[in-house]
Amino acid sequence: MRNLPITNLISEELEESSDQQEEDLVRRCQKGDSRAFEQIVRQYQNQVYNIAYGMLGHREDAQDLAQDVFLTLWEKIGQFRFKSRFSTWLYRIVTNLCINEKNRQRRRQTSPMEMDDLQAWTPVDPNTPEKEVLLAEQQVLLQAALAQLKDKYRTILILREMENLSYDALSEVLGCSVGRVKSRLHEARMELRKILQQKNR
Numbered sequence: 001m002r003n004l005p006i007t008n009l010i011s012e013e014l015e016e017s018s019d020q021q022e023e024d025l026v027r028r029c030q031k032g033d034s035r036a037f038e039q040i041v042r043q044y045q046n047q048v049y050n051i052a053y054g055m056l057g058h059r060e061d062a063q064d065l066a067q068d069v070f071l072t073l074w075e076k077i078g079q080f081r082f083k084s085r086f087s088t089w090l091y092r093i094v095t096n097l098c099i100n101e102k103n104r105q106r107r108r109q110t111s112p113m114e115m116d117d118l119q120a121w122t123p124v125d126p127n128t129p130e131k132e133v134l135l136a137e138q139q140v141l142l143q144a145a146l147a148q149l150k151d152k153y154r155t156i157l158i159l160r161e162m163e164n165l166s167y168d169a170l171s172e173v174l175g176c177s178v179g180r181v182k183s184r185l186h187e188a189r190m191e192l193r194k195i196l197q198q199k200n201r
Contacts, residue, residue, distance in 0.1 A: 019085075022040075022043075022086055023082065023086070024036075025039055025040055026040070026077065026080060026082075026086055029074075029077050030077055030078050030080070037073075037074060037077075040073075041070055044087070044090060045066065045070075047087075047091075047163060048066045048069050048070070048090070048094055049062055049063065049066045050158075050162055050163070051091065051094050051095070051098070051158055051159070051162065051163065052065040052066050052069070052094060052098055054146065054154070054158035054162055055095070055098035055099075055102065055151075055154060055155065055158060056098060056101060056102065057143055057146070057147050061101065065094075065097055065098060065101055068097055069090075069093055069094050069097055072093055072097065073090065073093060076093070084172050085169065085172075087169075088165075088169050088172045088173055091159065091163070091165070091169075091173045092172070092173045095155050095159070095173060095174075098155075099151050099155070102151060141196065141199055142196070144199070145192055145195040145196050145199060146158075146192070148195050149188065149191060149192060149195070150191075152174075152184065152188075153184070153187065153188035153191055153192070154188075155174070156170065156174065156181070156184050156185050156188050157185070157188050157189070157192065159173060159174075160185055167181050167182060170185075
């Protein structure tokens with residue numbers, strides 16, 4: 001128990017050091033440093049792809065959108081004012097572009113859902129072939145259920161369950177109060193549960 005404050009202090013120092021390194025990278029990017037930008041891309045490319053895949057449900061669309069995200073980031077990084085965490089600002093760009101893309105797809109009256117690469121969205125435990133098959137089937141059902149949710153529900157579930165964003169971070173990304181975040185998350189979980197129950201009948 002006596003070591004706990006020291007452990008917390010070390011953890012806080014490491015987090016502050018990481019935040020400072022990221023801030024340095026962002027400031028270098030704002031001055032046109034392409035190498036710093038490459039480091040940011042490497043740091044966030046998996047998170048960006050996973051959010052895009054969770055939102056769009058299609059591997060190629062997610063890859064294309066991830067590229068658009070980083071192009072947008074390069075163009076707009078000068079607008080970042082360090083009033084929030086950089087990751088929060090980036091996730092807002094991702095979710096906005098995903099929603100725009102889904103709206104375009106709806107106007108084209110096409111369905112982006114292809115259950116072709118679910119492991120890229122949620123890794124499967126490869127302990128046994130039986131477990132792998134079972135989990136893959138569950139992911140197919142989950143992805144299909146997510147596709148039926150309203151955008152606001154799908155977005156908050158992906159950011160909370162996949163990226164483990166805090167309520168405060170969700171509030172910043174989604175532009176609503178923490179209280180609204182909690183109630184929307186509850187609504188989203190209830191709606192998802194209802195859809196999954198219907199599919200399991």
